Every structure is written in structure tokens, then in C-alpha cells.
Amino acid sequence: MFDEEETLNVDELAKVEEVCVDILPGIWRCMTKDDMLVSKCSGGIANRVYLVQVKPDRAEGKLGTEPNRVIVRLYGSTILKNIDEPRLLGDDAEIIIFHFLSVYKLGPRLLGVFTKGRIEEYIPNVRPGPKILEKRVINQVMARLFARIHSLELPITRKHVFYSTLFHGLMGERVKDEGEMIIQYDEEATVIADEIDAFPFHKQLKWLDDTSIKIGAKSVFCHNDLHLYNILFRSEHKDGNKIRKSLDTDDYNFWRSIMVPIDYELGSYGWRGYDLAYFLNFRYYHPCEGEVDYEKIKFPDSEEVLTFVKDYLSHLSEIDPNFDPADSNVEQVVKEVELASLYTHLFLFGWAINDRRIESVLDWPKAYPYLRYRKYKAEQEQFIKKYGVPGVES
Incomplete structure (x- = not known):
């Protein structure tokens, strides 16, 4: 579940906004932080998960084929303190897994990759x-x-x-x-x-x-x-x-x-x-x-x-x-x-x-x-x- 009321880490918020502008096509290329709504998902064993949306007034009449909502994952756990790498296989293998499953339609589409994270399709x-x-x-x-x-x-x-x-x-x-x-x-x-x-x-x-x-x-x-x-x-x-x-x-x-x-x-x-x-x-x-x-x-x-x-x-x-x-x-x-x-x-x-x-x-x-x-x-x-x-x- 995504909580729009939760106070977000300033550095993480800036990172999430930056990668969306840097990687995503279309309207995202000219977005500023004031054009986005960001909320964090509760839980998350191995990643911190964010939902990023184009504000409705910014998107109206300007969206093409690009998505107006995406998921951004920042790798790393805040839950499992005793485990060095709860994601088990590391960044490269996780991207390989996610890509294959996306191709086989066994998961969301992969939209972008960046250091210590990825952007993926949001599925309503x-x-x-x-x-x-x-x-x-x-x-x-x-x-x-x-x-x-x-x-x-x-x-x-x-x-x-x-x-x-x-x-x-x-x-x-x-x-x-x-x-x-x-x-x-x-x-x-x-x-x-x-x-x-x-x-x-x-x-x-x-x-x-x-x-x-x-x-x-x-x-x-x-x-x-x-x-x-x-x-x-x-x-x-x-x-x-x-x-x-x-x-x-x-x-x-x-x-x-x-x-x-x-x-x-x-x-x-x-x-x-x-x-x-x-x-x-x-x-x-x-x-x-x-x-x-x-x-x-x-x-x-x-x-x-x-x-x-x-x-x-x-x-x-x-x-x-x-x-x-x-x-x-x-x-x-x-x-x-x-x-x-x-x-x-x-x-x-x-x-x-x-x-x-x-x-x-x-x-x-x-x-x-x-x-x-x-x-x-x-x-x-x-x-x-x-x-x-x-x-x-x-």
C-alpha cells in the first residue's frame, strides 16, 4: 500500500525524482519536482518502493504513449538488519530475473535501470x-x-x-x-x-x-x-x-x-x-x-x-x-x-x-x-x- 501522507527521506525523494526525469520519455523529460506526486510503499523486504505520478493538471492533454505513473525501486532493506544482502543475488542478477519475467509476461514491464535501482510499470x-x-x-x-x-x-x-x-x-x-x-x-x-x-x-x-x-x-x-x-x-x-x-x-x-x-x-x-x-x-x-x-x-x-x-x-x-x-x-x-x-x-x-x-x-x-x-x-x-x-x- 502507498502512503501519500508519509514523510519521505529528502535525499531518497530527490533521487527518485531525478531518475524519472533522466530515464523516462515524453513529458517526464521536462518535469520538475513540483510536477510529481511521490508516495512510499509500506513494507518492502529487500527494496524501498515508491509510486511516482505526474500531477493531473500537468498531464492533461500532454501525455502521449508514456506512462503517467511508474514504480521506482531503490535497492536495500531497512527491515532485515542482520542480513548483508537480503536481495540474495545482487543488482545484475535481479535485473536479469526481472527482465526475463517481464518478457514472459510474468511481471510488470521494465522501464529503466539506474545504479542501485530500477523503474518499472505501475499496474493499477x-x-x-x-x-x-x-x-x-x-x-x-x-x-x-x-x-x-x-x-x-x-x-x-x-x-x-x-x-x-x-x-x-x-x-x-x-x-x-x-x-x-x-x-x-x-x-x-x-x-x-x-x-x-x-x-x-x-x-x-x-x-x-x-x-x-x-x-x-x-x-x-x-x-x-x-x-x-x-x-x-x-x-x-x-x-x-x-x-x-x-x-x-x-x-x-x-x-x-x-x-x-x-x-x-x-x-x-x-x-x-x-x-x-x-x-x-x-x-x-x-x-x-x-x-x-x-x-x-x-x-x-x-x-x-x-x-x-x-x-x-x-x-x-x-x-x-x-x-x-x-x-x-x-x-x-x-x-x-x-x-x-x-x-x-x-x-x-x-x-x-x-x-x-x-x-x-x-x-x-x-x-x-x-x-x-x-x-x-x-x-x-x-x-x-x-x-x-x-x-x-x-
């Missing part, structure tokens, strides 16, 4: 609530999006930098020795504090990596952060006219035409199961702040996972020229998703441990990150029993 959009994910047709379109992304061959490193950099970075400042975390708790949560302090985070990550290899999990290019709020639902046609069709429709082609994935900053090669599990585990509304009821928080059941995997493989078999039924059968992919679901629980738990602003206000016995921690332990035990794989070495 609506933001439906989580209930939209209950629609069968939406999940079919999502399955196809994953199949398209996972079938790409990109000229970037195939090392799993997402897990090695981001996951291990989450604990970088909080781990003194293996299995010991620097965490402060209220006295009431002493039992939980002791339990989490003793949790061998890095050993668990190694077990996940090793087990992924043992079960033959497939490595592909992944988005790594594709959930409802990283999907844009177009509200305008490319000619600027409003889309009038109701969002109640079950028209598959309509949804395909308006759903656009964004925010590939965490994109890299990794386990395909993680991409699918991350999306599936966020299909339901999860109150990440405040108290949560462990029994009422919903996660996808086995039938939902099975249905999504079947849709995914159906699209993958049509899209991927290298599709191999031997390593892409339903049972295999379900197993990969079940294992990768553990990564997602560990990630959300680790995020809260990493961020002192979050950690300091949590009532841990009733907190969402602790729920994900408990889910991790319970599902890990189930996975080990179901598939007969070795547990974590003590």
Missing part, C-alpha cells in the same frame, strides 16, 4: 481479501503461474542462496553457539524461553537440506515469496479503461488475464516444494500479530494439497519442455510440499526471533510465531514417521 490494481483464495478458479490460475515460473531456465547461479543466505542470516545475530539463541522473555514465559533457546536452528536447517536431497526434491527457479499480496489483480485494461467484470466470476481466462505476480527480490533457484508450500500455508488468513488460537488457525488439509499439486502438474506437463513424469508424479510432489512446509514454519518463526521489534512485544505462549514453531515440530515428527527418513542428529 484491486486488492481482494484472503477469501478470494477459496475460489477454485484462483487456485487453478495460481497453479499455472507456479508451473510457468518453475519451467523457466534463467542464466543465474543455481546455488540455493535463498536458504543459505536468508535462512541462516535470520539467526546471524541471535546465535552465540550452535543451538543457543539470545532471547529475552518475560518471567511467565520461562518454559518457552528454555525450549526455544535449546532449539538447534542450524541443525534443523541442515536436516531439511539433507532430507530434501534424500527424497529427490527438484530444484527449479522459484519466486520464494508468492502469496496473495504479491499478486496484483489488474483493475484497468492496457488502454486505461476500467475492468468492469465482477470478481465473483469463475471465468478462468478472465482471472488469467488480470493476475500478475510481483516482487521477485527473493527469487532464486531452490526447492519447488517450498514455493508451493509457502503459498498453500498462506491461503487462509493468519493474524500474525496479537494472540492466536492454535486450534482455530487453518492450514490446508491433505485434500487441498493434493488438488493443488494435481493442477500444478497438469499445467507443468503442458508448459515445461523438460517435463519428466518420473520426478514429477503426484506422490513425489506432495512429499516435497510436505517437507518444504517445514521450511515455511521455520522461516516465520525465525523472522520473529530475528526482529527485536516483533520479539519484544510478543506474548510468546499465544503468539503466531510460536504457533508456527509448534507446527514445525509436529509436522516434522509426522513426516519422519510417514516416510521413514532419519531424524535430526543430536
Whole structure:
């Protein structure tokens, strides 16, 4: 969401205005700062994101084919303090990824590149609530999006930098020795504090990596952060006219035409199961702040996972020229998703441990990150029993 009321950093504001005038065509070439409206997007894991608009009175009758609104991204995170490079692959690789996905119509168009940033297409959009994910047709379109992304061959490193950099970075400042975390708790949560302090985070990550290899999990290019709020639902046609069709429709082609994935900053090669599990585990509304009821928080059941995997493989078999039924059968992919679901629980738990602003206000016995921690332990035990794989070495 963009906040027009937020006070902007003066130097960053000047940089944003400068690159728009310097790079964009048409009316932008003769713009001054007084001709632009700039607002900042809240959040942003790896970048600072700005919406820049030509003021209506300046644009009237003077716009040609150039856009009147653009997105400007300045690289660098103000959120992840413990990770040297949260964008994982650096400037050059990120531009390559963004360009390829733009060409394949899997993201916004690239409009310009500058040192430590880029300009991209602004897509007018609506933001439906989580209930939209209950629609069968939406999940079919999502399955196809994953199949398209996972079938790409990109000229970037195939090392799993997402897990090695981001996951291990989450604990970088909080781990003194293996299995010991620097965490402060209220006295009431002493039992939980002791339990989490003793949790061998890095050993668990190694077990996940090793087990992924043992079960033959497939490595592909992944988005790594594709959930409802990283999907844009177009509200305008490319000619600027409003889309009038109701969002109640079950028209598959309509949804395909308006759903656009964004925010590939965490994109890299990794386990395909993680991409699918991350999306599936966020299909339901999860109150990440405040108290949560462990029994009422919903996660996808086995039938939902099975249905999504079947849709995914159906699209993958049509899209991927290298599709191999031997390593892409339903049972295999379900197993990969079940294992990768553990990564997602560990990630959300680790995020809260990493961020002192979050950690300091949590009532841990009733907190969402602790729920994900408990889910991790319970599902890990189930996975080990179901598939007969070795547990974590003590």
C-alpha cells in the first residue's frame, strides 16, 4: 500500500525524482519536482518502493504513449538488519530475473535501470481479501503461474542462496553457539524461553537440506515469496479503461488475464516444494500479530494439497519442455510440499526471533510465531514417521 501522507527521506525523494526525469520519455523529460506526486510503499523486504505520478493538471492533454505513473525501486532493506544482502543475488542478477519475467509476461514491464535501482510499470490494481483464495478458479490460475515460473531456465547461479543466505542470516545475530539463541522473555514465559533457546536452528536447517536431497526434491527457479499480496489483480485494461467484470466470476481466462505476480527480490533457484508450500500455508488468513488460537488457525488439509499439486502438474506437463513424469508424479510432489512446509514454519518463526521489534512485544505462549514453531515440530515428527527418513542428529 502507498502512503501519500508519509514523510519521505529528502535525499531518497530527490533521487527518485531525478531518475524519472533522466530515464523516462515524453513529458517526464521536462518535469520538475513540483510536477510529481511521490508516495512510499509500506513494507518492502529487500527494496524501498515508491509510486511516482505526474500531477493531473500537468498531464492533461500532454501525455502521449508514456506512462503517467511508474514504480521506482531503490535497492536495500531497512527491515532485515542482520542480513548483508537480503536481495540474495545482487543488482545484475535481479535485473536479469526481472527482465526475463517481464518478457514472459510474468511481471510488470521494465522501464529503466539506474545504479542501485530500477523503474518499472505501475499496474493499477484491486486488492481482494484472503477469501478470494477459496475460489477454485484462483487456485487453478495460481497453479499455472507456479508451473510457468518453475519451467523457466534463467542464466543465474543455481546455488540455493535463498536458504543459505536468508535462512541462516535470520539467526546471524541471535546465535552465540550452535543451538543457543539470545532471547529475552518475560518471567511467565520461562518454559518457552528454555525450549526455544535449546532449539538447534542450524541443525534443523541442515536436516531439511539433507532430507530434501534424500527424497529427490527438484530444484527449479522459484519466486520464494508468492502469496496473495504479491499478486496484483489488474483493475484497468492496457488502454486505461476500467475492468468492469465482477470478481465473483469463475471465468478462468478472465482471472488469467488480470493476475500478475510481483516482487521477485527473493527469487532464486531452490526447492519447488517450498514455493508451493509457502503459498498453500498462506491461503487462509493468519493474524500474525496479537494472540492466536492454535486450534482455530487453518492450514490446508491433505485434500487441498493434493488438488493443488494435481493442477500444478497438469499445467507443468503442458508448459515445461523438460517435463519428466518420473520426478514429477503426484506422490513425489506432495512429499516435497510436505517437507518444504517445514521450511515455511521455520522461516516465520525465525523472522520473529530475528526482529527485536516483533520479539519484544510478543506474548510468546499465544503468539503466531510460536504457533508456527509448534507446527514445525509436529509436522516434522509426522513426516519422519510417514516416510521413514532419519531424524535430526543430536
